Amino acid sequence: MADNQQPDLHAMRHSLAHIMATAITHLYPGVKLGVGPVVENGFYYDVDLPGDKQLSDEDFAAIEAEMKKVIAADQPFERFTKPVDEAIAWAKENSQPYKEQLLNDLKRAGTTVAKDLDPEQLGLAAGDESKVSEVSFYRNGDFTDLCRGPHVASTGKVGAFKLLRVSGAYWRGKETNPQMQRVYGVGFATDKELRQHLAMLEEAKKRDHRKLGQELDLFVFSPLVGAGLPLWTPRGTVLRNELDRFVQEMRDEAGFEQVAIPHITKKDLYEKSGHWSKFKDELFKITTREGHEYAMKPMNCPHHTQIYASKPRSYRDLPIRYRDTTMVYRDEQSGELGGLSRVLCITQDDAHVFCRVAQAKDEVLHLWDIIERFYSAVDIPLRLRLSLHDPANQDAYMGPEEKWVEIENVMRGIAKERVGDGFIEAVGDAAFYGPKLDFLGRDAIGREHQVATVQFDFGQPEGFDLRCVNEEGDDERIVMVHCAVMGSLERFLSVYIEHTAGRFPVWVAPEQIRIATVNQDETIVAFAQDVAAKAKKLGLRATVDTD
RNA sequence: GCCACCUUAGCUCAGCUGGUUAGAGCAUCAGUUUUGUAAACUGAGGGUCGUCGGUUCGAAUCCGACAGGUGGCUCCA
Numbered sequence: 001m002a003d004n005q006q007p008d009l010h011a012m013r014h015s016l017a018h019i020m021a022t023a024i025t026h027l028y029p030g031v032k033l034g035v036g037p038v039v040e041n042g043f044y045y046d047v048d049l050p051g052d053k054q055l056s057d058e059d060f061a062a063i064e065a066e067m068k069k070v071i072a073a074d075q076p077f078e079r080f081t082k083p084v085d086e087a088i089a090w091a092k093e094n095s096q097p098y099k100e101q102l103l104n105d106l107k108r109a110g111t112t113v114a115k116d117l118d119p120e121q122l123g124l125a126a127g128d129e130s131k132v133s134e135v136s137f138y139r140n141g142d143f144t145d146l147c148r149g150p151h152v153a154s155t156g157k158v159g160a161f162k163l164l165r166v167s168g169a170y171w172r173g174k175e176t177n178p179q180m181q182r183v184y185g186v187g188f189a190t191d192k193e194l195r196q197h198l199a200m201l202e203e204a205k206k207r208d209h210r211k212l213g214q215e216l217d218l219f220v221f222s223p224l225v226g227a228g229l230p231l232w233t234p235r236g237t238v239l240r241n242e243l244d245r246f247v248q249e250m251r252d253e254a255g256f257e258q259v260a261i262p263h264i265t266k267k268d269l270y271e272k273s274g275h276w277s278k279f280k281d282e283l284f285k286i287t288t289r290e291g292h293e294y295a296m297k298p299m300n301c302p303h304h305t306q307i308y309a310s311k312p313r314s315y316r317d318l319p320i321r322y323r324d325t326t327m328v329y330r331d332e333q334s335g336e337l338g339g340l341s342r343v344l345c346i347t348q349d350d351a352h353v354f355c356r357v358a359q360a361k362d363e364v365l366h367l368w369d370i371i372e373r374f375y376s377a378v379d380i381p382l383r384l385r386l387s388l389h390d391p392a393n394q395d396a397y398m399g400p401e402e403k404w405v406e407i408e409n410v411m412r413g414i415a416k417e418r419v420g421d422g423f424i425e426a427v428g429d430a431a432f433y434g435p436k437l438d439f440l441g442r443d444a445i446g447r448e449h450q451v452a453t454v455q456f457d458f459g460q461p462e463g464f465d466l467r468c469v470n471e472e473g474d475d476e477r478i479v480m481v482h483c484a485v486m487g488s489l490e491r492f493l494s495v496y497i498e499h500t501a502g503r504f505p506v507w508v509a510p511e512q513i514r515i516a517t518v519n520q521d522e523t524i525v526a527f528a529q530d531v532a533a534k535a536k537k538l539g540l541r542a543t544v545d546t547d
Numbered sequence: 548g549c550c551a552c553c554u555u556a557g558c559u560c561a562g563c564u565g566g567u568u569a570g571a572g573c574a575u576c577a578g579u580u581u582u583g584u585a586a587a588c589u590g591a592g593g594g595u596c597g598u599c600g601g602u603u604c605g606a607a608u609c610c611g612a613c614a615g616g617u618g619g620c621u622c623c624a
Contacts, residue, residue, distance in 0.1 A: 056551060167619030168550025175621045179550055182619070210616095214558080223597075223615050279624060299624065333548050336622065431624055518583080 012158045013187040015151045017043040022143035023066035034098045042186035060163040074156030075141040081134045160194035161187040209497035210339040228337035228344035235510035242508040247485045250370045256323040261303040267293040273302040282330045296329035304352045305464045313468040319355035340494035347489040353481040367483040371452045380441040387429035387436040398459030433459030443499040455482040513542035
């Protein structure tokens with residue numbers, strides 16, 4: 001829910017959702033309605049059209065025209081209430097099975113327990129846990145809808161709007177439920193604001209990394225190689241290498257050592273780490289000709305633990321810090337792939353620290369320093385999110401809950417010490433092996449993306465029995481700290497390309513110097529080539545342009 | 548994976564309801580030009596219309612499958 005918009009704008013958008021539903025009801029009698037809430041910049045309504053009718057963009061003009069008629073009629077929005085049983089009867093009479101289902105939930109539970117459903121969509125006040133005896137409706141003209149409101153006084157007072165797209169959406173967000181059609185629109189108080197918003201969308205389109213990636217010759221896709229598998233051109237590879245080199249230089253200063261690992265492993269490694277059972281759907285699996293099962297690595301930490309575990313470690317050796325920029329592979333659902341934001345092969349600028357519990361805090365802080373230096377260099381402001389486990393779903397996590405709470409308190413303490421109250425907490429966003437400090441970067445046109453991450457891991461050291469010999473000569477369990485600065489190079493570059501609109505600073509630019517000659521006279525061209533050669537000797541990326 | 552839409556030259560796109568050798572701009576190449584502030588002139592090459600199959604006398608155009616893409620849904624260790 002968009003919570004920072006003016007209340008009347010919220011009411012306008014909510015009213016637009018009703019007006020759209022009114023129009024669709026007029027055009028497609030017998031339509032079954034789902035929910036129609038306000039979202040950022042606009043609204044949507046989920047509809048299930050009679051017969052096999054499927055909406056497409058071409059139907060928008062007719063729907064918009066019908067909406068304009070409803071708006072021109074300036075019908076008042078009238079609120080009234082009904083006892084819940086009468087409301088259920090109303091839904092039955094009007095063949096609105098989705099509304100009926102919502103009402104039944106309201107009656108039975110007093111609220112929609114399904115946390116995937118916003119109570120606001122149900123005509124129910126948020127936080128209202130009591131049993132519901134009455135529900136509210138809104139009526140405009142010949143259209144009546146179960147709704148909490150609020151609405152504007154009449155349909156003439158909704159400002160400017162435009163329908164943008166239609167897509168599939170599962171009823172109540174559940175994959176196993178029937179799929180409805182979700183019609184999205186945007187709404188603003190004035191035409192001018194609507195035009196500005198549409199202009200912003202145009203700007204975002206211009207910056208689209210998929211478009212710029214092709215125009216700037218940074219990466220390509222091949223249908224023969226497959227979806228979600230970007231191929232990096234020489235120019236794009238320069239970008240990747242320069243950014244990574246900067247991160248790795250900072251890490252080396254902080255005592256990291258580079259390691260290298262194979263991209264596949266026997267299944268045994270992931271049986272021990274817990275990946276085989278927890279993430280088996282996302283593992284790319286390989287069976288050898290002898291029938292042995294292998295998998296492409298979906299992450300690097302299990303491999304790295306085996307380097308650590310290869311010999312006895314003294315407390316004097318710790319912390320041991322490995323860094324490794326390498327690809328991991330995840331078998332994502334085909335429909336989720338898109339550009340560089342979501343790929344099957346993810347290049348992680350990964351790092352793992354093996355240390356004693358008491359050393360972990362300093363390690364986290366040093367890694368945090370590197371993250372801050374990096375994002376200040378690429379001019380992307382960061383916001384911290386502390387990602388915690390979900391107590392309601394403890395089975396999804398390694399280890400006992402007390403341990404989680406203890407470690408999360410330590411992480412929260414570190415965050416408080418460093419940024420005060422300047423961070424948010426997200427229950428359920430932790431990794432299965434430990435809580436995370438996630439960093440959200442804000443790009444030049446205001447969008448936020450998750451980029452860097454620092455993770456505290458006590459699960460895997462336990463699973464792999466990682467230890468050191470302490471001062472007393474006893475075995476001591478160690479902990480791991482994971483850190484990726486760019487996270488995924490692919491995803492980071494999708495953000496960075498759009499952030500800079502392809503105008504990269506000189507230090508990462510694939511082409512730093514272009515020498516253009518005024519004509520194609522031999523001596524002049526030779527001179528230009530000589531200058532370019534000298535520049536290259538100095539380590540600069542120079543080209544000659546004789547056109 | 549699910550729903551909708553899309554796929555014509557290297558790029559951006561025309562090709563109406565199926566009917567002669569599929570077009571344009573930019574880019575490329577060749578020749579001309581050598582002119583100081585954001586697209587010089589002339590010409591040429593380049594496409595089995597995503598792939599495979601079907602309907603039809605005839606398919607870029609209609610149907611199906613597959614692949615790839617876009618927007619969402621679901622998912623994202």
